[in-house]
Amino acid sequence: MEQITIREIAKLCGVGVSTVSRAINNHPDINEETKTKILETIRRYNYVPNNSARNLKRSESRMIAVLVKGISNPFFGTIIQTLEREIVHDRYIFLLQQVEDSEDEVEVAIQLEKEKRLKGIIFLGGMVTHSKDSLERLTVPYVISTVNMELPQDQESGAVVSIDDEEESCRLVSRLCEMGHRRIAILTAPESDMSIGRSRLNGYRRALKDHGIESSEELIIHMKRDEVSYTLDCGYEMARELLERMQGKTLPDCVYGVSDTLAIGACKALFDAGYRVPEDISVAGFDGLDIAEYYHPDIMTVCQPREQMAEETVRILLRMIRGKTVNRRVIFKAQIRDGASVRKIQQEDE
Amino acid sequence: MEQITIREIAKLCGVGVSTVSRAINNHPDINEETKTKILETIRRYNYVPNNSARNLKRSESRMIAVLVKGISNPFFGTIIQTLEREIVHDRYIFLLQQVEDSEDEVEVAIQLEKEKRLKGIIFLGGMVTHSKDSLERLTVPYVISTVNMELPQDQESGAVVSIDDEEESCRLVSRLCEMGHRRIAILTAPESDMSIGRSRLNGYRRALKDHGIESSEELIIHMKRDEVSYTLDCGYEMARELLERMQGKTLPDCVYGVSDTLAIGACKALFDAGYRVPEDISVAGFDGLDIAEYYHPDIMTVCQPREQMAEETVRILLRMIRGKTVNRRVIFKAQIRDGASVRKIQQEDE
DNA sequence: TTGTACGCGTTATCAC
DNA sequence: GTGATAACGCGTACAA
Numbered sequence: 001m002e003q004i005t006i007r008e009i010a011k012l013c014g015v016g017v018s019t020v021s022r023a024i025n026n027h028p029d030i031n032e033e034t035k036t037k038i039l040e041t042i043r044r045y046n047y048v049p050n051n052s053a054r055n056l057k058r059s060e061s062r063m064i065a066v067l068v069k070g071i072s073n074p075f076f077g078t079i080i081q082t083l084e085r086e087i088v089h090d091r092y093i094f095l096l097q098q099v100e101d102s103e104d105e106v107e108v109a110i111q112l113e114k115e116k117r118l119k120g121i122i123f124l125g126g127m128v129t130h131s132k133d134s135l136e137r138l139t140v141p142y143v144i145s146t147v148n149m150e151l152p153q154d155q156e157s158g159a160v161v162s163i164d165d166e167e168e169s170c171r172l173v174s175r176l177c178e179m180g181h182r183r184i185a186i187l188t189a190p191e192s193d194m195s196i197g198r199s200r201l202n203g204y205r206r207a208l209k210d211h212g213i214e215s216s217e218e219l220i221i222h223m224k225r226d227e228v229s230y231t232l233d234c235g236y237e238m239a240r241e242l243l244e245r246m247q248g249k250t251l252p253d254c255v256y257g258v259s260d261t262l263a264i265g266a267c268k269a270l271f272d273a274g275y276r277v278p279e280d281i282s283v284a285g286f287d288g289l290d291i292a293e294y295y296h297p298d299i300m301t302v303c304q305p306r307e308q309m310a311e312e313t314v315r316i317l318l319r320m321i322r323g324k325t326v327n328r329r330v331i332f333k334a335q336i337r338d339g340a341s342v343r344k345i346q347q348e349d350e
Numbered sequence: 351m352e353q354i355t356i357r358e359i360a361k362l363c364g365v366g367v368s369t370v371s372r373a374i375n376n377h378p379d380i381n382e383e384t385k386t387k388i389l390e391t392i393r394r395y396n397y398v399p400n401n402s403a404r405n406l407k408r409s410e411s412r413m414i415a416v417l418v419k420g421i422s423n424p425f426f427g428t429i430i431q432t433l434e435r436e437i438v439h440d441r442y443i444f445l446l447q448q449v450e451d452s453e454d455e456v457e458v459a460i461q462l463e464k465e466k467r468l469k470g471i472i473f474l475g476g477m478v479t480h481s482k483d484s485l486e487r488l489t490v491p492y493v494i495s496t497v498n499m500e501l502p503q504d505q506e507s508g509a510v511v512s513i514d515d516e517e518e519s520c521r522l523v524s525r526l527c528e529m530g531h532r533r534i535a536i537l538t539a540p541e542s543d544m545s546i547g548r549s550r551l552n553g554y555r556r557a558l559k560d561h562g563i564e565s566s567e568e569l570i571i572h573m574k575r576d577e578v579s580y581t582l583d584c585g586y587e588m589a590r591e592l593l594e595r596m597q598g599k600t601l602p603d604c605v606y607g608v609s610d611t612l613a614i615g616a617c618k619a620l621f622d623a624g625y626r627v628p629e630d631i632s633v634a635g636f637d638g639l640d641i642a643e644y645y646h647p648d649i650m651t652v653c654q655p656r657e658q659m660a661e662e663t664v665r666i667l668l669r670m671i672r673g674k675t676v677n678r679r680v681i682f683k684a685q686i687r688d689g690a691s692v693r694k695i696q697q698e699d700e
Numbered sequence: 701t702t703g704t705a706c707g708c709g710t711t712a713t714c715a716c
Numbered sequence: 717g718t719g720a721t722a723a724c725g726c727g728t729a730c731a732a
Binding site for chain 2 (some may be wrong): 727
């Protein structure tokens, strides 16, 4: 299939290639008449400029890329929308790039930066551990969003926007304790995980300790097979395992899933086993997904200020692009959203 | 920031650029020793080839692009995963490309095809109406997946894989009728919509007619403001409107949301209004999302065979790429998944 | 096995 | 206002 090029358009119009280029790119110094004629033949012949050639030649673009690992994660939905809105609002071009689980997001970023002459980069998800060596190879500003990562001190072109997972998890569990819950089970990431699963587990442990409750290993359910997967399925399976472990023992007062999806999956397992939520057992989640609010009963959860975080992410990135100094670490406060999935336990229970 | 190029690597190693190129691209005809030396210096200097230049020069790639409109739609989650698995399995490179709501997916495809020298294209979502003119400009095979679109007869390089939305919707509503429901409300897309919302509404109408039930306009709720948005919110709002319309009248037996998200949103509105599902009113959905199964009560729905459809999509595309003839229109049969959200109504009700 | 030279399709810099 | 022409960075005939 013969691809038509700018040269042929030029020939067809009896003009030089640079004139065609001017017409395409809305340059001011061009005769309106010739311009319309050129655009006309471009349409007639369905000519489409080759982006690779353009990127190659162009010294810069106004493009900001959002690299997201696990794009089907419902947590990212509104965040991506907000990022896009803000980026486009500032007249930058928005590029959403999916990163495979097996890929290294920083490597992808480094390649993309060259390929598209990026102005800035936003990382969403992933980023558990990254040597400063690889981050140093980025030559444009970047923001790591919704992942509470330690940034090397000398990374002047990088910033982090997130919540404090451990702290918020601790607050949630404290709240549960204050509502009279003492036997609180947790569904979390594999033992090997060093990301949010770990932080939220640490917060859980700290809250129990603060309330003089001894944490029991049998109430801590980790995902199997070292696979991090915050899915409904997974929550279901983990709750099943919990119930199995509990045979012959007293049921926990409450099950805390470190993501809303885990919590909802757990609810299903409890219902299937004939329990009621929250009458027989309470359930709490984390993240503040819409579905947690729409579930019946609605799930008590830690609501991350996703829109604000996304807005702040873009704000910081743009400031860095413009060479201004910024706060390189912004930790948002989350809000506990009460839900009917957690009941208040009478003091007489103790 | 000085970007290092292949030429400088060549100079540093005291070899020609072609030798460096050979080392990068794993060409066989190169001395192992020089190759390792080159790769070593590439690493030392953090050289990264410019993809734009590569794409420009390369006459072909082994890349298949998946263009998805509305990437955060949970319906696409497992489909995308399956597509990727199958594409990678056949040793093609998978590229996921988001298409903005405001963009024309075919235009994006035409550009991308040139830029990346694509071998094939898969469209997911969108594609409501497309003139054959624009589709004709694609020079590589493509498959429109999960959208039941009419393809112009002479489009030899295109195919469609989907379900028959009208038929399946009709089957679902017939099932509801057979379970004793007569006053069935439907929550669907705006009147202007000509895509799945329209088809599913048509199926609803046909089923009622088949069962000798007169369809009542007041039981048909369209989305507001001509915005197509299959969200929980939207389902909630529409159910609220339905309840308002029903003041002083008998409640419908059942609410049918043309997507599971709408159905779940509707449940919330019903619960908030003090009704029980399904005791006071039944609810049914469409699509077969995981969350419909995990919801409490679990939602009766039409389960699209998403994995099979995704597999078939790739199979067809690969056959086309290899120049074989294919069935250019594959309509899958969906399966009604029963759920506790719909109750059986005694015949005495009539 | 290796190096030279050309071309991929475009934009930018000049002259005119 | 317009047209040559030189890059952009890489892959690949072809010659060595």
